[in-house]
Amino acid sequence: MRYNEKELQALSRQPAEMAAELGMRGPKKGSVAKRRLVKLVVNFLFYFRPDEAEPLGALLLERCRVAQEEPGGFSISFVEDLSRKYHFECCSQEQCQEWMEALRRASYEYMRQSLIFYRNEIRKMTGKAPCTPQDPLEQFGISEEARFQLNSLPRDEQTCTGSQLGVLD
Amino acid sequence: MKLNERSLAFYATCDAPVDNAGFLHKRGGRGAGSHRRWFVLRGNMLFYFESEASREPLGVILLEGCTVELVDAREEFAFAVRFAGGRSRSYVLAADSQAALEGWVKALSRASFHYLRLVVRELEQQLAAMREGSPANTLSANPNPISNPRPKENGRAVWSALPEQPTAAPKRPPLPPRRRASAPNRPLASFAQLHEHYGREVRALRSQWRGGQAGLAGLEVWHRSSSGGTHTQDQP
Numbered sequence: 001m002r003y004n005e006k007e008l009q010a011l012s013r014q015p016a017e018m019a020a021e022l023g024m025r026g027p028k029k030g031s032v033a034k035r036r037l038v039k040l041v042v043n044f045l046f047y048f049r050p051d052e053a054e055p056l057g058a059l060l061l062e063r064c065r066v067a068q069e070e071p072g073g074f075s076i077s078f079v080e081d082l083s084r085k086y087h088f089e090c091c092s093q094e095q096c097q098e099w100m101e102a103l104r105r106a107s108y109e110y111m112r113q114s115l116i117f118y119r120n121e122i123r124k125m126t127g128k129a130p131c132t133p134q135d136p137l138e139q140f141g142i143s144e145e146a147r148f149q150l151n152s153l154p155r156d157e158q159t160c161t162g163s164q165l166g167v168l169d
Numbered sequence: 170m171k172l173n174e175r176s177l178a179f180y181a182t183c184d185a186p187v188d189n190a191g192f193l194h195k196r197g198g199r200g201a202g203s204h205r206r207w208f209v210l211r212g213n214m215l216f217y218f219e220s221e222a223s224r225e226p227l228g229v230i231l232l233e234g235c236t237v238e239l240v241d242a243r244e245e246f247a248f249a250v251r252f253a254g255g256r257s258r259s260y261v262l263a264a265d266s267q268a269a270l271e272g273w274v275k276a277l278s279r280a281s282f283h284y285l286r287l288v289v290r291e292l293e294q295q296l297a298a299m300r301e302g303s304p305a306n307t308l309s310a311n312p313n314p315i316s317n318p319r320p321k322e323n324g325r326a327v328w329s330a331l332p333e334q335p336t337a338a339p340k341r342p343p344l345p346p347r348r349r350a351s352a353p354n355r356p357l358a359s360f361a362q363l364h365e366h367y368g369r370e371v372r373a374l375r376s377q378w379r380g381g382q383a384g385l386a387g388l389e390v391w392h393r394s395s396s397g398g399t400h401t402q403d404q405p
Binding site: 001002003004005006007008009010011014042043054055056057058059060062063064078079080081101104105107108109110111112113114115117118119121122125 | 170171172173174175176177178179180183185186211212213214225226227228229230231233234235252253254256257258282283285286288289292293295296299300360361363364365368
């Protein structure tokens with residue numbers, strides 16, 4: 001698949017939400033854990049050899065599952081093949097917990113659901129007016145867009161983001 | 170740079186919301202001719218396929234940091250997706266109609282993760298400000314939300330033009346009835362907190378349920394989580 005690698009490299013140089021040197025092991029059988037500088041920028045996880053400016057690779061964090069492995073370790077795998085896991089070793093369970101929470105919130109889909117959630121909460125508090133209710137998204141010009149409606153939430157029960165939101169309504 | 174292309178291809182064709190889709194003419198790089206491709210915008214990624222029925226994308230344009238502008242090109246209804254930096258290429262795309270052009274420009278300009286995060290943070294602050302307001306403070310009738318999105322010092326939310334409603338700003342939002350027994354008592358629960366809380370509950374329930382389905386491929390992760398109990402925060 002073709003992609004704009006230069007832009008991806010530029011993204012890897014942007015300020016990161018989280019960055020740390022962790023042990024990282026790829027999904028292939030027999031792969032060895034190596035020290036990598038791991039950097040979370042928007043919905044991408046970049047990994048570098050320590051002290052190198054260009055990333056070795058990137059993982060798009062959509063449709064992924066983040067799971068605790070051994071204490072202090074977590075894995076990332078993807079919905080289309082959950083057995084293929086990228087393993088990460090942290091220096092403490094606290095660091096591990098911090099990373100897992102950050103990674104679970106790192107997807108665009110999660111952000112989308114956040115937006116729908118807050119919009120609904122605000123609507124609930126303001127109630128329905130007889131005239132057109134003021135949609136808090138109107139000031140951003142995106143209230144009408146279908147992608148920010150409740151029925152646009154994914155129905156795939158495998159993801160850890162989609163199915164939980166329904167109970168909040 | 171390595172990229173998890175298989176996962177990327179899966180994301181392109183899964184059932185996540187599509188933010189825009191349609192045919193666009195795309196100019197090939199370096200003066201090559203233009204091709205009609207099926208484009209799918211999902212999140213901050215613009216995928217393109219050879220046809221609507223293709224199972225795998227030909228390519229993807231990561232949109233983070235791009236600008237979208239109309240261009241005066243030989244094609245009608247043309248626009249360009251451009252990136253900062255000297256050596257970055259621009260993508261010149263052309264829609265089939267004025268309406269399609271406007272739809273694409275609007276969707277692409279708002280596609281970045283950064284933009285979405287800004288909007289979410291703004292709403293989060295508004296909600297927190299509304300919840301913090303005392304019962305006496307209600308929504309003011311400020312007709313111009315855009316110029317002053319931040320709440321005033323006395324705690325009134327100013328973004329709404331609705332008339333004052335005495336019951337509109339309770340100290341705490343009512344908990345959904347189903348969850349009254351189990352939800353934590355958090356007046357200012359953010360989405361992230363609620364997500365993490367319900368997520369743990371859902372994962373625990375799932376691992377209980379799936380613990381009874383041993384042997385199915387790909388469920389090894391559930392066994393480990395349910396037997397090790399390592400998902401939750403309750404470790405001694």
